[in-house]
Amino acid sequence: MKLRRALTAxxxxxxxxxxxxxxxxxxxxxxxxxxxxxxxxxxAAPFEIAVELDALFVADKEHRISLAPKAWADMSLLSVxxxxxxxxxxxxxxxxxxxxxxxxxGELEAGEPAARLALxxxxxxxxxxxxxxxxxxxxxxxxxxxxxxxLAHYERVGHREALRAAERSIEFAQQSYDYAKEELExxxxxxxxxxxxxxxxxxxxxxxxxxxxxxxxxLRLSKMRAEREIKVIIPRHRVANKAETESATLVYDDAVGGxxxxxxxxxxxxxxxxxxxxxxxxxxxxxxxxxxSFDVRSPADGIVYYGMSRNGKWITAAALAKxxxxxxxxxxxxxxxxxxxxxxxxLAAGVPEEKLAHLKPGLAGTATPVSDPTLKIPAKVTKVGxxxxxxxxxxxxxxxxxxLFPGMKAKVKLDVAKFDxxxxxxxNLLDNGAVWVEEDGEATRREVRVGPSDGKVTVIRSGLKEGxxxxxx
Numbered sequence: 001m002k003l004r005r006a007l008t009a010x011x012x013x014x015x016x017x018x019x020x021x022x023x024x025x026x027x028x029x030x031x032x033x034x035x036x037x038x039x040x041x042x043x044a045a046p047f048e049i050a051v052e053l054d055a056l057f058v059a060d061k062e063h064r065i066s067l068a069p070k071a072w073a074d075m076s077l078l079s080v081x082x083x084x085x086x087x088x089x090x091x092x093x094x095x096x097x098x099x100x101x102x103x104x105x106g107e108l109e110a111g112e113p114a115a116r117l118a119l120x121x122x123x124x125x126x127x128x129x130x131x132x133x134x135x136x137x138x139x140x141x142x143x144x145x146x147x148x149x150x151l152a153h154y155e156r157v158g159h160r161e162a163l164r165a166a167e168r169s170i171e172f173a174q175q176s177y178d179y180a181k182e183e184l185e186x187x188x189x190x191x192x193x194x195x196x197x198x199x200x201x202x203x204x205x206x207x208x209x210x211x212x213x214x215x216x217x218x219l220r221l222s223k224m225r226a227e228r229e230i231k232v233i234i235p236r237h238r239v240a241n242k243a244e245t246e247s248a249t250l251v252y253d254d255a256v257g258g259x260x261x262x263x264x265x266x267x268x269x270x271x272x273x274x275x276x277x278x279x280x281x282x283x284x285x286x287x288x289x290x291x292x293s294f295d296v297r298s299p300a301d302g303i304v305y306y307g308m309s310r311n312g313k314w315i316t317a318a319a320l321a322k323x324x325x326x327x328x329x330x331x332x333x334x335x336x337x338x339x340x341x342x343x344x345x346x347l348a349a350g351v352p353e354e355k356l357a358h359l360k361p362g363l364a365g366t367a368t369p370v371s372d373p374t375l376k377i378p379a380k381v382t383k384v385g386x387x388x389x390x391x392x393x394x395x396x397x398x399x400x401x402x403x404l405f406p407g408m409k410a411k412v413k414l415d416v417a418k419f420d421x422x423x424x425x426x427x428n429l430l431d432n433g434a435v436w437v438e439e440d441g442e443a444t445r446r447e448v449r450v451g452p453s454d455g456k457v458t459v460i461r462s463g464l465k466e467g468x469x470x471x472x473x
Contacts, residue, residue, distance in 0.1 A: 036428040039438070039471040042464050044423050049416040049454045051358050053349040053393065055367065056312025059406040060344035063299045064308050065093060065337040067330060070286035072101050075294070075330035081337075083306045083321065087298040093337055096294040096330075101287060108284045119277050126270045133263045140255035147248035151241045159238055166229035173215075173222030180215035184208040298339050303405070308335040311348040311392060314407050340406050347379060347395040349412055354455070356391050358416045359384045365414035367397050369404060379412055417452040417459070424457040429470050435460075438469045
């Protein structure tokens, strides 16, 4: 092909320019159009107007087969019914590889119980958190309030009283010491002056001495304890109370800031889990639906055609024939097979613009299949498409021939008008529904009733007689 194009281009380049050829050939002129007649003698003769169209047979009933999976995109083919196969309603048309799809459905079904349980647990946790959060906030608020109250009381009363108690403990210990000492000294003086037996004296004095020793030791210990209380324990209490208040404040602040956020986060998590669950359920449902839709069966008795037709032309058949093989892949929403019901056929024809005016529903004619020129099929126009750029006509056709199929070609001839005898005149001699008739050397304008026209001449139904001469104005 490339070589042929190159040779053609070289040959064209080798030719001399057009004006040079014209000069060499004496500037050959184009044929001039035949001038329109300036006069015409009316005569009656057979006349007919026929429109000839190229048409295609189309099926009255056809079923376009396509797949539109919702969740599964891989539609690899294992087998396909051959093009032109006669099928019965319910026959399988294609075999799609569904092994991976079935495996994924099985995995999703196996995970369903765990997914349902996980969602229920999350919902239960959220319900518990909804109840617990206000309680925990109130507990933190109460703990902080108690800590504040305790610190305020300690600073106002407790610290001072603790110092006073430590100091007073020394005073009380000192008093006990002084009382024990004085009592011992008095007993010693008294027993030296009286005449009590020495044994009794010793017992009483011994008890007094013991009390004095205890008081002495108690005084020493009280001083030690008081000193530690004042220097260590009481300051520690103050620091501990302040720390406890600060800690309660921090806990409260964390609770106020964190607990509501944790609750909201849990709400979001549960909502997301619900959405994910809905997506998973919908995906499983869609995958099951896709698996069921891949069982492609014929919706009616008929013949299998690859691709789809438009006005009788199988516009995608060639491309799909390459795809409809084992290992090929179908595309979503692509009409890959059409089942054409056997029986009624009609005709679809493109219409040249110059022939459009002659067509109307009900116009009758004959269709001759290209495959069998001896076959004449009655045809009648049922619809005329007048969309610019797509002028068309649909015709019914009483075929009754088992050897005619959609997509086959036919020549259609439509009888627009047919007269055994009719007077016609050239269109250029018509003057807005009138003609100029020459009588006795003068032209007289006469109204006439016109009939159909083939674009060159027009039938005159009345107002003009055979033999009269029509002239131009």
